[in-house]
Amino acid sequence: MLLTLDLNDQRPLHEQVAGAIRRAIAEGSYAPGDRLPPARDLADALGINANTVLRALRELRDEGVLEFRRGRGVSVASLVEGRLAIVLRLRELLEEAGRYGYSREDLIEMLKELP
Template sequence: MLLKLDLNDPRPLHEQVADAIRQAIVQGDVAPGDRLPPARDLADALGVNANTVLRSLRDLRDEGLLEFRRGRGVSVLSRPDPREALRAMVRDLLHEAVRYGYRPHDVIELIKEIS
């Protein structure tokens, strides 16, 4: 499983790691039932602290994507629904837009300009 982080991304590292793992699951790089490499190995490959990876794995477990089993490590439970994942991102975008004083209509217009 090849994961990459964007060092220019302003989001916390644990969110970036969780997104990278989530994307690997969505793209089929790891399938339901597959075991993930140990957190320490993922941390070494990504150049981050093992606790950062563990926090990401716990977040994904809480989302229902991963399962922790004593003696068996971390396994993929299911693939995320891409539409639901996109919906969550749109919700975050709208929340951020409101912080800057924009309304949902303004965000729609901005999307139309870009696309």
Template structure:
């Protein structure tokens, strides 16, 4: 699993860690049942404190994306790979925009304008 943090992102680091792992799961880099590397390894790879990684992992556990199991480490929870939910929302947005006379390029510009 290749994770990167965006140094220009203003969000707290633990949120960035959670987002990076969430995206890796959604993109299929790790599937339900896969075991994540230990927090210490993740922290070294990302260049952040281990407690920061642990806080991000706990956030994902609370969201149901990860499972913590004694003796088995941290694994991706069943059903956590719901990237299709996001794709469905995007598809619905593009379809609604088309009904209102907007192109995909217009939608992209609108999204880029949202901060």
């Protein structure tokens, strides 16, 4: 897995790591059931603290993108494809809305207004 971070990005590092892993999965670098490298290896490759990577992995676990299995490491969740695609599109929408001055709450209100 080749992950890169943008040092000019204003987002916290753990969010950047989570985003990079989401993109790798969405682009097909990892399929459902595939194991990810250990957090320490990812941290070393990115030049960041392992706790930062672990925070990103926990965030992705909470979203249902990753599964943690004792003794078997971290793997891509088996039912991630559809959910991940939607989550990725929502994140892109949030970023674009932010560029136009809309907040998350503004988007939620817009969604409620849709038929």
